[in-house]
Amino acid sequence: MMSVLEDIKNSIITYKPAKTKEFCQQALDEGIDPQVILSEGLIAGMAVIGEKFKLNKIYVPEVLISARCTHAGLDILKPILAAAKAVPLGKIVLGTVKDDLHDIGKNLVAMMFEGAGFEVINLGVNVDPEKFVEAIKEYQPNIIAMSSLITSTLPSVETTIKAIIDAGLRDQVKIMVGGAPVTEEWVLQIGGDGFGKDATAAVDAAKKLIGVA
Ligand code: B1M
16 A cells, blocks of 8 residues: 555656645644655655656646645645744745746755754745845844856856845855756855755755754
């Protein structure tokens, strides 16, 4: 008999958001740790989608429906994950940089951050440098996390770092960057502190930056 975690994974791979939601609730009812549901159900399903996508076996519409499945499941898990982490590990302000509308990878990273115990303020996509600056003032995060998913928006990362420096806030936050065209070498070169090649590596990097890894 298939486990409910396999059911969750399969609902994502077969593009059935209502089923993802139903199976996540079932997994919680069975007493499975929400962190396990997240990593072995939702993220495992998205990993298969990511792989198929890379191989051109599926295309954008399928990726978008899978992301909808993941969000449907996350709606069920979020309150439980939040309640379990009464004292968050740290606060992260996350956004996709200006002129970039890609958010699937950024939202996966947000999900992993939350699953690991961080409080996440997700600013969305196409985030102006000034909005990152305002968010530092408003939320006092430990980390500013930027996603840049196309090469043409790499300059927006630099502009955002410059805006943070110009606002006199650079010493208050660690800055991490990720996304398909981003490399660790480049992040350090432009004045960032950390990099993650994928959602799991992003969590490791964030923990390292705040000294809990
Ligand atoms: Co666009 N797109 N897209 N797109 N799109 C890519 C990225 C592209 C590679 C396709 C291609 O040409 N082969 C290409 C970029 C090429 C380049 O960089 N030079 C591209 C382009 C060119 C464009 C447009 C310009 C197309 C056009 O209009 N002519 C346009 C730009 C719009 C804009 O942003 N201004 C565009 C539009 C779109 C859609 C709107 C249709 C849609 C986005 C929908 C959405 O996100 N809501 C879309 C999509 C879906 C893609 C592809 C197909 C998939 C991206 C994705 O979600 N991947 C992509 C092709 C491809 O990847 N082969 C493509 C899955 C996701 C899980 O991976 O985003 O890499 P990824 O996230 C990873 C890591 O990067 C990392 O962890 C994530 C999880 O493992 N990561 C971090 C991400 N953020 C991180 C932050 C961290 C650490 C790690 O720390 C802070």
